[in-house]
Amino acid sequence: MTLVFLLSYLLGSIPFGLLVTRVAGLGDIRAIGSGNIGATNVLRTGNKKLAALTLLLDAAKGAVAVLLAAHFAAGTETLAALGALLGHMFPVWLKFKGGKGVATGIGVLTALSWPTGLAMMLIWLATAKCFRISSLAALVAVGSMPVEVMIFGRADLFPLSLLIAALIFFKHRENIRRLINHSEPKIGISSVKTTRKK
Secondary structure, eight states: OHHHHHHHHHHHTOOHHHHHHHHTTOOOGGGSBTOOOSHHHHHTTTOHHHHHHHHHHHHHHHHHHHHHHHHHSTTOHHHHHHHHHHHHHSOGGGTTOOOOSHHHHHHHHHHHOHHHHHHHHHHHHHHHHHHOOHHHHHHHHHHTHHHHHHHTTOGGGHHHHHHHHHHHHHHTHHHHHHHHTTOOOOTTOOOOOBOOOO
16 A cells, blocks of 8 residues: 555646746746746746646646556555555655646546546636636635536545645645735746745
């Protein structure tokens, strides 16, 4: 079980946002916009394709960790999910300063319960379309997760869903403050400033 967690952590810790922007010649994504390595900050470079690629890769690494655990060590899927998420949020390679976990969280939940993952994606899209604020869409989608696992008959995932939601809300604490203050930027705002907002 420890091996499953460690391997999942390592898989989750791959900083795709940092890697794809460097390969594309955009420099260090941590010096742009919020300083975060996730897809929303990649979008602030103005490159929608790289942002979409980052989103897909961050979700995929979470899903792959769970699917590999299901295939090679059945019964350890939730441990793999947690390992991948923590790897993304606190990667050892980046001094434990990683992403906020939304895409990876959706990825692991999709692998564990695809209706839940699909519902989260639809809620994220609907909220983002209405309010144009990525963090708000993420918080609404993640906040709905514990309810969705119950609706879709996966009560066994309820404790994990609460833990994932708590971790993601913790990583979004600065965004929550800005949402309360009505100062949270909207989706698609490009920035090359080293503002370092979390």
